[in-house]
Amino acid sequence: MRICIVGLGAIGTWLAARLSSASSVEVSCFVKPQALSRLRSEGLSLTSTHQGIQTTERFHPRFFCDATQEVTPPDWVIICTKSTALESVLLSIQALIGPQTHVLSTMNGVPWWFLNFADSPYQSRVIEAVNPGGRIASMIAIERWVGGVVHASCSAKRAGEATHHFGDELIIGEPNGVESPRVKALQTLLARVGFKTQVSTHIQFDIWYKLWGNMTINPVSVLTGATTDKILKDELVLKFVSDIMLEARAIGCALGIEIEQNPSDRHAVTAKLGSFKTSMLQDLEANRPLELNALVAAVKELGTWVGVSTPSMDVLLGLTRLKAHVLGL
Numbered sequence: 001m002r003i004c005i006v007g008l009g010a011i012g013t014w015l016a017a018r019l020s021s022a023s024s025v026e027v028s029c030f031v032k033p034q035a036l037s038r039l040r041s042e043g044l045s046l047t048s049t050h051q052g053i054q055t056t057e058r059f060h061p062r063f064f065c066d067a068t069q070e071v072t073p074p075d076w077v078i079i080c081t082k083s084t085a086l087e088s089v090l091l092s093i094q095a096l097i098g099p100q101t102h103v104l105s106t107m108n109g110v111p112w113w114f115l116n117f118a119d120s121p122y123q124s125r126v127i128e129a130v131n132p133g134g135r136i137a138s139m140i141a142i143e144r145w146v147g148g149v150v151h152a153s154c155s156a157k158r159a160g161e162a163t164h165h166f167g168d169e170l171i172i173g174e175p176n177g178v179e180s181p182r183v184k185a186l187q188t189l190l191a192r193v194g195f196k197t198q199v200s201t202h203i204q205f206d207i208w209y210k211l212w213g214n215m216t217i218n219p220v221s222v223l224t225g226a227t228t229d230k231i232l233k234d235e236l237v238l239k240f241v242s243d244i245m246l247e248a249r250a251i252g253c254a255l256g257i258e259i260e261q262n263p264s265d266r267h268a269v270t271a272k273l274g275s276f277k278t279s280m281l282q283d284l285e286a287n288r289p290l291e292l293n294a295l296v297a298a299v300k301e302l303g304t305w306v307g308v309s310t311p312s313m314d315v316l317l318g319l320t321r322l323k324a325h326v327l328g329l
Contacts, residue, residue, distance in 0.1 A: 001189060002074035004096055005061075006030045006089060008039070010154035010279075011106055012080030013162035017046040020059040022193045027061040028074065030093060035159040039064045047163040073098025076186065078148075082283070083107045083130065083294035090139040102182055103140055104172065106148040108214055108279065109294025110207070110302070112136045113145055116175045117204055119256060122305065129298035146183060147203035148172050149210050153276055165276065169196045173203030208257045212248055213266050215295045216241040218280035219320040222290065229275040232267055242267075243312040248299055254306035283329075290324045292317065 001024065005016040008031055020027045031039055043060040065071050077096055081089050086107070097103070105111055112131035115122040126134045152167035170190055174180050183199050190197040200206050220231055220241060231237055242263035249259050280290055296317045303310045 001076070001185075002026045002028070002072070003076045003078060004028045004030055004071075004074040006077055006079045006093055006096075007081035007085075008035070008044070008156075008159040009080060009082070010156040010162045010282075011150055011152070012078075013044055013156060013160055014046060014152070014154045014164050015078060015080060015106070016061055017044045017057070017059040017162075018193045018195065020044070020061050022189070024192075025189065026074075028071065029061050029064045029160075030077075030096065031064055031066060031159060033066045033068070036064055036066055039160045042160070045161040049165075067092040067095075071096065073101045075100065076102050076104060078104045078106060080106050082289070083109050083291050084289040086130075087132075087136060087139075090136065094139070097140060097144070101144065102146060102186075103144045104146045104148050104186070106150050106170075107294065109211060109291055110298035111145075111147060111294075113142050113147075113175045114204055114207070114298075115255070116142060117177055117202065117256075122255070125305070127298050127301060129293040129301050142175065145175060146172055146186070147175055147200075147207060149200075149203070149206045151210070153273070155277075155282060166273065168194065169198070171198045171200050171203065171206045173200035173206070175203065177201045177203075202257075205257050205259075208252050209259060211295065211299070212245055212252075212259060213270055214278075215248065215299055216244050216316065217270065218278045218295060219292065219316050221278040221281040222284050222320055223323060225281070227275045227277055228270055228273065232271055238267065240312060240316075244310075244316055247303065247308060247310045247313050250308045251299060251303045251306060251310075254308060255302065284327070287327075287329065289329050290320070292321055292324065296320070 047056040149171040151169035153165040245263040
């Protein structure tokens with residue numbers, strides 16, 4: 001199987017390194033031109049901790065490429081970039097998409113095809129926050145896309161150099177809920193290289209459940225600079241976070257994506273992960289754009305569609321968006 005990883009940040013490097021260990025996979029990596037020479041020479045570096053011992057391994061995918069090179073279209077393209085870069089990335093990878101190429105998205109937040117599931121009354125509507133003017137949908141047909149949810153914590157110093165902290169769960173599923181042969185085949189491959197992989201028949205729920213925690217903790221960490229454990233310990237902040245989660249839960253319910261848990265149940269899950277910096281706080285510290293549209297603005301937009309008021313969410317979005325503007329992010 002030929003797999004091309006697009007984006008060698010934390011998650012992309014982790015996936016590419018693991019997949020490179022499988023003899024049955026030909027891994028390529030689509031990277032920015034400025035990193036091409038270094039990566040071809042050095043390969044990928046993945047640091048991980050096992051039983052208290054930290055080790056660093058080097059991996060060498062079959063080849064690295066950028067938009068200037070002609071390559072054989074792979075069986076799978078796995079997009080591991082931030083949602084803020086999606087439009088420019090899709091413009092760059094058009095040559096990678098052959099007649100039989102499938103696309104797996106591992107990005108956080110609401111994807112542009114989010115409402116493309118059975119019985120959804122909003123399938124034909126455009127979520128402007130993540131699909132402005134319908135441009136994203138026009139680049140690669142919906143039939144090519146498969147949804148992915150990553151439950152793992154990784155960080156990256158630079159492209160191709162990552163540290164895996166904890167978690168190795170991947171959930172994949174068709175936007176329309178069908179348990180297709182292509183998804184089953186990908187699950188088998190991912191499990192073979194060590195990922196805990198599940199096939200979901202309602203990937204929108206899995207995306208929404210992860211988002212239910214990310215859409216609050218991430219922006220709050222940007223506003224405060226706090227790690228997750230400190231956010232959870234502040235009673236006033238935690239109440240604010242919980243209020244937003246209740247708004248989001250009501251939106252999901254109106255869309256047919258019901259979460260039965262209470263915010264306190266989700267906080268308990270986050271607490272078990274210990275102290276860590278959210279991906280959005282890492283982006284802030286690295287002067288990268290913040291994924292506010294996919295994580296918060298899209299949820300607010302969906303709320304207007306279904307008539308759910310979002311006063312607490314609006315405050316969080318406004319404050320974080322203003323901070324991003326002031327910092328040029």
